[in-house]
Amino acid sequence: MTLASRIKQEAQSALKQLYPDVTIELSMIGVNQTKPEFSGDYNIVLFPFLKLLRQKPDVIGKLLGDKLCEGSDLFGGYEIVSGFLNLSIKDSFWVQYLTANYTNSGYGLKENSRRVMVEYSSPNTNKPLHFGHLRNIFLGAAVSQILKNDGNEVIKANLINDRGIHICKSMIAWQQYGKGATPESTGTKGDHLVGDYYVKFNDAYKAEVAALIDSGVSEKIAEKEAPLMRGAQDMLRKWEAGDKEVRDLWHTMNGWVYKGFDKTYDKLGISFDKLYYESDTYLLGKQLVEEGLNKGVLFKKEDGSVWVDLKDDGLDEKLLLRGDGTSVYMTQDLGTAKLKYDDYHLDQSVYVIADEQNYHMQVLKAILKKMGEPCADGIHHLSYGMVELPTGRMKSREGTVVDADDMVAEMVRLAGEQTEQSGKTEGFTPEELSTLYETIGLGALKFYLLRVDPKKKMIFDPKESIDLHGFTATFIQYAHARICSILRKEHVPQQPDTNIFSGFRQTAELSLMERKIILALEEYTMILQDAANELNPSAVCNYCFQLAQLFNTFYADHSISKAESEEKKQLRLMIIIMTASVLRHGMNLLGIRLPEKM
């Protein structure tokens, strides 16, 4: 149990004893950390009790304070300031907490039998990953880890959008302009090569449309009749009919893309437990729609198209099958949702998808619910804001996208540059240095994209690139490296598996910073809990940064090696061991490694 909740419960039972006739709900008891300008560690707000207890805050505060402190191993004293009961936690409690926990390597792990799927990344196979995908990927991976750490069984899934008109666009452009180019013949990463032809399609198509308009055709007709567009549509029909030549080309080009993606995922340290391909699943929804029709949940219009009426849910009518019987996006998603559920019997299915699809996801869930599908309840849209440039949204057709591979390379380069500038490369082999630069560069990138509340959109200015100072992974990595340096010097293991200071006895009072850090360490499990409940990795980012900040302040005026006594030295070693361990644990959830030297 966390300290804050223990304080709440003790306060409740103390009030029960003091005022047996009155029931005070746990939710009425506000426990907060005391602000630095007041004495004490935690406070209880007295205002909510005034009416119920019919007494002044000073009176209630005194009774409650006395009761709580009486014979307590936890509370050492209190002070009442304008309606707040400021409670001091005994040094002995903090020390006991520290000695009992500093050898931990796991935090917040609990039994939780839920089975959860997290779908993220979900790329199209017509272009390489860009900066916006990175937010999605890091979010999905971090949320998976956070949920797993919370005791859930987590299945990391990737739904690959490998078919459709957009895929045919790069295929036809390659056919017409590629001259047999392959990743090998051009030395280009496969996903980039295919992406180049997607861009080529759009350029050439635009020119075709312009030419048609010049020759007197209306814009609408021109867009439909441009030869490239007709070619792409023709190709899609052939693909659906299973045309061998088209399928072969499709296999080949997607193969190039997958090789490229694998390289990128590998570099990012990202993996999946289950891959779904839309080419396998895109027909699945149709059967579901048939069943819905039979059940009378869906209806057919005169032209044969199938619809669902969601007006009772505050939504609209939605098309599920075209008049010609072909499926739409929603149809596919219905099928995939059911497939996921049938595959794993999920308690929860998390979709990491940008907020532009909020409505779509709402409709998806509503339809499944209406059809009585058991998968409906578990569907949860982890909606995140899109990454924008200072000039607005990234547009692949306008060439304003920031490529993911380029971005990673740039960050690693920056990490190397700064390390060399500050002259910290001594004692590293070239291999160690390149690992270090990747750890720093990639860490900075991940942290930058995870530190903001997912639901908020974010603006990224490539010109300013990403800072390695302040609220960054680098800051946290640096604090960790400093701790490791001290531990090396003192010949103390980073992660002791037994209590190496079993003889420790506390006699000296804790300093302000010593107790502040232990207090922060104690909060960690609660932070993990919140992050898991909210599916919010930014909570972990904020916490780790604050902890590193506390350590740096502590470090600035507390010597460990030359502590004033052996007792203080041991105490501080335990503090920094646990601090480093918590930082590693938290950052590991975010997919960020912490170097021992930097």
Add this chain to the structure above:
RNA sequence: GGCCCGGUAGCUCAGCUGGAUAGAGCACCAGCCUUCUAAGCUGGGGGUCAUUGGUUCGAAUCCAAUCCGGGUCACCA
């Protein structure tokens, strides 16, 4: 226009299940390396928490309205 989301320091963001004088980072200014890593630390300036009204002992936080920005409302995905 309907629905959804956002608006906090010059910039990027915390804080939002109501609690004390609203916090960080960047940028700017002034200090701190003969002492465990200065990618750090200390201090300083900088705010009408979009606006107005309401609920409350107490509102950045809850409610309503308004303004501004974005998203979405396809037989696209």
